[in-house]
Amino acid sequence: MAEKEETTEQLKEERNHLRQQVTESRLVVRDLEEARELADSLPETVVECDEKGNLTFANQNAFKVFGYTREDFDKGLNVFRMLIPEERNRARENMQKRLRGEELGGVEYTMLRKDGSTFPAVIYASPILREGKGIGLRLIVIDITERKQAEEEIRKAKEQAEQYLNIAGVMLATIDADENITMINKKGYEILGYKDGELIGKNWFDTLVPKRI
Secondary structure (H helix, E strand, O other): OHHHHHHHHHHHHHHHHHHHHHHHHHHHHHHHHHHHHHHHOOOOEEEEEEOOOEEEEEOHHHHHHHOOOHHHHHHOOEHHHHEOHHHHHHHHHHHHHHHOOOOOOOEEEEEEOOOOOEEEEEEEEEEEEEOOEEEEEEEEEEEOHHHHHHHHHHHHHHHHHHHHHHOOOOOOEEEOOOOEEEEEOHHHHHHHOOOOOOOOOOEHHHHOOOOOO
């Protein structure tokens, strides 16, 4: 009789444990669904992949940016297909680092769309953990095309300004608050007798007497 009561008690405990597991699983599924609904509303590309790079989730913006369809996704897509071939090995190495828990911050890559066009992006990756082990990555892909264009425009403007300075027939220079030279044109080097680059960082008043060669 005591053995029967003990067996019944064990069954109750197992049933309660099973109910708790089911409840916890439902909560996890609900939280995951809510998180993915939120990801769909974001203007950035958000994807999830397993440890081999196979996509397990992609938000709406990912399809818009990369040109793939839900049918493509259902057939199977790999995150490395979204990078130019030259950068895939580096991306694989970085994936393993993140799965091991190493911090990388934002990493710049050249992304590859379905139609073969490319764009620069910074990717932030965080590991997806199960029982403390990395089983995949969650990736946020930020298009930096506009930033790159702005940097290129600044570079061209700087080059053009330097060209104008260097064709000037007079010495032109700029100095900082400590009276150190931050820029000087070619005519300035000719007048003061220094080689190109030697005057940057030097005190302006120390160079007023031309260098004897």
